[in-house]
Amino acid sequence: MPDVTETQLPGVGVRHEFETSAGERVAILAHRGGRREVLVYDASDPDRCTTVLHLSSDDTRTLAEMLGASQVSQALSAVEQQVEGLAIDWVTVAQGSRMAGETIGSSNLRAHTGASIVALVRDKETIAAPGPEHELVPGDVAVAVGTPDGLQEFRDLLSA
Amino acid sequence: MTTVPLLAATSPSAAIAFVEIGVVVLGLSVLARFAGRLGITAIPFYLLAGLAVGEGGLAPLDLSEEFISLTAEIGVLLLLLTLGLEYSADELRAGLRTGAASGSIDAVLNFTPGFVAGLLLGWDITTAALLGGVTWISSSGVVSKVLHDLDRFGNRETPVVLNLLVLEDLAMALYLPVLGAVIAGTAVIATLVNIGVALAVVAFILAMALRWGHVLSRLLAPASDEALLLSIFGMTLLVGGIAQQVEVSSAIGAFLVGLALSGPVQLRASPLVHPLRDLFAATFFFFFSFQLQPGAVFGALLPAGVLAVVAIVTKVATGWLLASHVGTRARLRAGTTLVARGEFSIVIASLGAAGAFATDLQGLAAAFVLLTAIVGPLMAKYVDRLSLAERGTAPAAA
Structure with a gap:
């Protein structure tokens, strides 16, 4: 580039x-x-x-x-502009992450970091607003919304 | 028992005032359209209109001055408010950090011609300093109109031009209260105290605006457009009035209110306040020259012409010096874009209304603004063609 x-x-x-x-x-x-x-x-x-x-x-x-x-990023950036203090990030679930294999519900990610998963991208397929039963498979990209600090913790948890 | 009229809009005196004001504003609207067609700012036409119907003009009108003068004063406040709204606190901080050198070059080159001219004309130092202000500050209204009309926002010299406008605004935040204090003061000590108080107040409000402005903005954010407009207008008059009470210019109070607003509120406020500003500011320019004798303006055309030539040269030189990182043609564009003086020159000249040489100053300032506000945009438009012709290259097809 x-x-x-x-x-x-x-x-x-x-x-x-x-x-x-x-x-x-x-x-x-x-x-x-x-x-x-x-x-x-x-x-x-x-x-x-x-x-x-x-x-x-x-x-x-x-x-x-x-x-x-991508229209997804357009829509998301619109959300980001509306809500001050909130950020959005795309985080890949790493192979060795302790969250791999957990469902969104059992991972307690939201309780730990304050960040919510608003979409999961798996093999180019997007699951919008995934429920707590969805499993976090290594290689999935989680689209998360939260405070910048919360998202940092979120990234740490999904990468290790 | 006497009956008190509840609503003055039905009284005969209001009827007359409405007719007068209606005629004047309609006249200004025709001029604004005409100026729009010519592609230049309407300020010179408003000034000429004021002269034409003022005392000793072509068709003198007997206007209810009290009402119009109040409207005109509000016009000044709104001009400064929108100027403050233009920039975010970050942009001003960046301007303060990096702009000292450019701001000083601009001040020295462009304040000096007016100041020296004032002294040569035998005026007192205060009035000469006001004339210095008249030649110093470029018209940000005209400059951004030129940049917009000629599609030059993307050009490489444009950041220099815009940064200089920020610096001049900050300079005004010091210059106006200092001059205001000097004008109000009589003895040397009292004047010095006034200046100290004025600067302290400005520094205090500026610091508050930069640090706590976002709190104010957050408070205003949920308001509807209507409530937002009313709160901004109310705050502007309130802070302006208080600033005037403590001998800081009311215009600066309004400017600082504009600065304090930031983020989404700032974005929403601009389109709300702009139509209001256009209305009141047009009245201000009109009223400024309405009070002048046409003789005072046309008699000043010769000195104003000489001063304009000098001030055009110094402004082009300023743009040329500051835009040192771009090519020759871009440097000339930067210089010529800045040539026009306008609203602030008139605001500054109106500050000296009580001085011994007030009529001379205001006549000269009006003539000077007439000349530079018309010549400046034309120079900016044709400078490219001139410099292309010099090199013998054909202009690129647009």
Whole structure:
């Protein structure tokens, strides 16, 4: 993956910029209100954008879908934005984890860490809102929501 | 038994006031459309409209000044409130940490022309310092409009421009109360005490806003749009009024309220407050020149022209110096984008209303803003073409 540089624009938003394999400089400017601009820099004056594409939040989703980004992550990032102080993480159940083989209920993960499993991804199949009877099989990816600290404990428990 | 009118909206005097204000605001709306079509800011047109219907103008109107002057003062508060809303506490902290050098270059290069011009015109030091403020601060309204209209938010020189706007706002947070204290003070000692009190109050509120702003924002977060608008408007007037009582400018109080709001509340507040700001601020610009004699403005065109040329050169130089990491054309773009002066120059000039040279200052400031606010966006727009023509390269197809 190419290097992405981030630039803060006070009062406006944040700009992420990278160079494509064809050598063009491309940037995405995320305005604070959710609007985006897709920018392509001028080859003769690399400080200036020749093409500017203005996207509303809806347009951004459509474009992202056409480019192949996962809708799951889109929806989850929307949740993340709404609930301040909460974070979301994807954690793979490790081979040697003591949680491997436990069900979600018997693992008591939620009681220990405060983080809840909102989805399980197993062999590219997603189980949304899995019940307590679901088993944690090594290789499963658990999508968990919790406080940043809770998620850290959660990761530790699933990895060892 | 006398009957007290419960609702003044039915009284004959209110009827006259409504007609007057309606005519004025409709006139301003036509000007705003016209300016929008030309692609420049409406501020110069509001100023000209005020002159045209003011005393000694083309068609003098006898307006109920009390009402309009209050509206205009609220306009200043809302201008500063939206400015404070523009930036998050983090952005201001970053500005404070990294911007001392750039801020000083900007201050020295752009305060000096106005200050020296004021002294050359034989004004007192306070009025000259106000003129220094007039030439110093770029119009963040015009600058962001230029960046938006020309699609330059993504350009590499733009962060420099935006950072400088943050710094100028922070500089205003010191400059306005200090000047306010100097204007209010009579004896040297009393003035020094005033300045000390003003700076202490600003530092205190600024620290509170940066540290505890998120608490206030969290308190306001569950409010409906209506309740949010009312609480922000109320707080702005309240803090502005208290700040004015302790001889800190009310504008700074409003600015600090804007700063204190952060996160989702800040995002929601901006679109709520902006229409209100546009309405009241238009009244402010109109009323500012309404009170001036057209002679005071047009008579000042020559000195204002000379001052504008100098101040344009110093602002372009500022942009050029600060945008040192980008190419020549981008450096010129940064400089020309910053040329326009506008709302804050007028706010600063209106501070000196009580001074001996108040009319001269305000006339000169109005003429100066008229010139730079029109020339600045045009320079920003055409600088690319000029520098392309110099090199003999054809402009890239957009």
